[in-house]
Amino acid sequence: MSLIVQKYGGTSVANTDRIKQVASRVARYHAQGHRLVVVVSAMSGVTDSLIKLAKEIMPLPTERELDMLLATGEQTTIALTAMALHALGIPAVSLTGAQAGIITDGVHTKAKILNITPKTVRKLLDGGTVVIVAGFQGQTPQGQITTLGRGGSDLTAIALAAALKADLCQIYTDVDGVFTADPRIVRNARKLDEISYDELLELASLGAKVMQNRSVEFAKKFGVVFEVRSSFNDNPGTIVKEETQNMESVVIRGVSLDKNQAKVTLVAVPDRPGEAARIFRALGDAAINVDMIVQTASHGSGTPATDISFTVDKADLLKARKVLDGIRADVGFREVVSDEQIGKLSIVGVGMRTHPGVAAKMFEALAQANVNIQMISTSEIKISVVIDLDKAEAAMRAVHAAFFGD
Numbered sequence: 001m002s003l004i005v006q007k008y009g010g011t012s013v014a015n016t017d018r019i020k021q022v023a024s025r026v027a028r029y030h031a032q033g034h035r036l037v038v039v040v041s042a043m044s045g046v047t048d049s050l051i052k053l054a055k056e057i058m059p060l061p062t063e064r065e066l067d068m069l070l071a072t073g074e075q076t077t078i079a080l081t082a083m084a085l086h087a088l089g090i091p092a093v094s095l096t097g098a099q100a101g102i103i104t105d106g107v108h109t110k111a112k113i114l115n116i117t118p119k120t121v122r123k124l125l126d127g128g129t130v131v132i133v134a135g136f137q138g139q140t141p142q143g144q145i146t147t148l149g150r151g152g153s154d155l156t157a158i159a160l161a162a163a164l165k166a167d168l169c170q171i172y173t174d175v176d177g178v179f180t181a182d183p184r185i186v187r188n189a190r191k192l193d194e195i196s197y198d199e200l201l202e203l204a205s206l207g208a209k210v211m212q213n214r215s216v217e218f219a220k221k222f223g224v225v226f227e228v229r230s231s232f233n234d235n236p237g238t239i240v241k242e243e244t245q246n247m248e249s250v251v252i253r254g255v256s257l258d259k260n261q262a263k264v265t266l267v268a269v270p271d272r273p274g275e276a277a278r279i280f281r282a283l284g285d286a287a288i289n290v291d292m293i294v295q296t297a298s299h300g301s302g303t304p305a306t307d308i309s310f311t312v313d314k315a316d317l318l319k320a321r322k323v324l325d326g327i328r329a330d331v332g333f334r335e336v337v338s339d340e341q342i343g344k345l346s347i348v349g350v351g352m353r354t355h356p357g358v359a360a361k362m363f364e365a366l367a368q369a370n371v372n373i374q375m376i377s378t379s380e381i382k383i384s385v386v387i388d389l390d391k392a393e394a395a396m397r398a399v400h401a402a403f404f405g406d
Contacts, residue, residue, distance in 0.1 A: 002167035003125070004029060007039040007135065007157035011174040012231035013077050014044035016084075022172075022231065023084035026130060030090055035125045037164065039135045039157040040081055042073025060318060063108035067137075067147045070109075071096070074134035074153070082132050092130040095120065097156065098139035100131075104146045107287050111138060111146035113155065113218075116163040133160065151212025158215045162222040169224055171211065172231035177238030178203070178210050181255045181400045185393050190404065192253065193236075196243035199253045202348040202382045216240070243350055251358060252349040252403045257396045261291070261344045262317040263374070263386060264310055266324065268334035271304035275331055279308065279324070286323045288316045292344070292377040292386060305333075309375065311386065314340055342374065343392030346384040347399060359383055365402035371395045 006026070013019050026038055050069050054061040078094035085092035101118045104111035124131050135153025138146050148155050154171060161169035178200060181189040195203075197220035204213035210228055219226060219240065229237025269275055276295070283290055293310040312320050317338060324336050352358050362383055366373060371394070375386035387395055 001033045001035055003035045003037070003164060004168045004170065005037045005039065005157050005161040005164065005166045006170045006172060007153055008041065008172045008231055009153065009174065010041045010044035010046070012172050013040050013081065016080065018231075019077070019080050020084050020087075023081060023088055023090075025231070026085060027088045027090050030130060035128075036130045037121060037125070037133060037160055037166070038081065038130060039133045039153055039160065040074065040077045041135050041153040042070075043077055046073040046076070060322075064144065067108045067145050070147050071134070071137045071145050074136050078132045078134045085130055085132075090130055091128060092132055093124055094132040094134070096134045097137035098143075098145065100133045100160070102138035102156065102159070104138035104140055104148070106140045106142070106144065106146070108144075108146055110149045110287055111140075112214075113138060113148070113159050114141075116159055118160065118163050121160070121164065149212070149214070151215065154212040154215035155218060158219045158222075158224050158226065161224050161226070162218070166224075169219075169226035170237075171226055171228045173210060173228060174230065174232065175210070176230045176233070176235050177228050178240070179254070180252075180404055181396060182257065185257065186255070186397050186400045188404075189400065192238050194239045194241065195253060196350060197240060198243060198381060199348050199350060200240050202346070202379070203254050203256045211240075250349060251351040251355045252347050253351075254348050255396055255400045255403070256346045256348065257392055258344040258346075259389060259392060260314050261311045261342055261386070262314045263339045263342050264312060264317070264320060264324070265337045265339075266308045266333045266335075267337060268305040269308050270332045271306050276308065278327065278331055282323050282327050283312075283320060286319060288312055288320050288323065292375050292384065294375050311342070311344065311375070341389040342386050343389045343395075344384055344386055345392060345395050345399065346382055347403065348382045350381050352381050352383075361402055362399055365398045366395055369395055369398035371398070 008022050054066055082092040082094040100121055101116050103115045104113055121131050135156040136148050177191045178195050179189040179191050183189040201216040204211045204216050225241045227237045227239050291311045295306050295308050371387050371391050373385045377384045
C-alpha cells in the first residue's frame, strides 16, 4: 500500500460543504488501499479574521500570544475534517502539529522546523487510520506553540512527506496547478505540466500564491517530488521536481506579482564603512526579511551620505520602522520614508542562463505600457522590478504578452 500525503488549502476547506468534498476525495483514496496523511489549513478567511481581532486589542500584538490565537484556526479544520470522514465510515484521527511530532525553533509567527518525530502518525497509519494534521503549526522543545508563517501548511505537508518517506505528496489548491502567471489577472495564462524546484522557489518567493517558498526549499533539500493540483476537479496538476535539461529550452517559465511588499528608504545614511551592516543586522535580529536593496548617493546633505532603499513584507513594515527608529540616533540617518503603494513584478526561468536579451525585452514591455521602474534586482534565473501598485496588474499582463503572446 502506498503512503500519500495530501494538503488542502483554505479555499478547499472554506466551509462545511467543501470539507465534506475533501472527505469524499480522501475516502476514494482510502478505498483504493492507500495510507493517508491529510494536512489542512484554516478555513478561508479565518486567519485574517483572527489577526484582525488581535489588532483590535493592540496594533502590534505580542507574537507568542498571536501564535496561540492563530493555531486555533487549523485545529478547527482538522476536527471538522475528521468528523466528515467519520460520517463516511472512515476511521480518522485529528492531530495538532505538536501531537504529530513537529518540533520548531522559538521564532514566533515565522518558526522553522527543526525536527519531526512522527511516531504517533506512524502508529495510527499502521492501524489503518487516516491521520488529519493541523498545518502551519508546531511546538518548540520547551512546549511553546509556534506557527510557520503564511502558507505554512505547505511546509507541514512537504516536511511530513519527507519524514515519513511518502510515495506521493499532493498539494491541493483552488487552481489546476502552476501557471505562467496568476490566471485571475492574466486570463490567458497557461498551466505548466512541470517546473523545477528553483523556478517555483523563485516564483513563490516573488509573490506567486501557489506555494510557500520555504516549503519548496524544503522539498528541494530532501528531494520531495510533489504535485500541485485542484481540489475542485480531477485534472492532472503540475509536477515539481529537480531541474532537467529540457527545461532550459524555455526562456521564461512564469511571471509573478507581489502586492504585499513595502519600500523603505533611509535618507542620508552616513557614507562610512559598517553602517549598512548595523542597519541590516538590527532588522535581521528582529526576524524581518529584507528583499531588494538599492543604495544611491544622497542629495542635499552637507556630509558624504547615501540613501538606502529596500523592500519588506507589508506585514513587517510597522515592526521595521520601530527597529529603525531605535537605531536612528546611533547610525545618524536623517529620516525613514516608507511606501506601501508598490508592487514587485518578476520573471523567472532557468532558460535565462542561455538566452541573452531577456532583461531588455522585459524593460521594453514595461516602457510600452508606460510603467516606470523604481528598483531592479536580478539573479541567475530571475529579474525583479519595483513599480507603482496602481499599474502593477497592467504591467504583469504586458510582460506576460511579451514572452508568451496575447
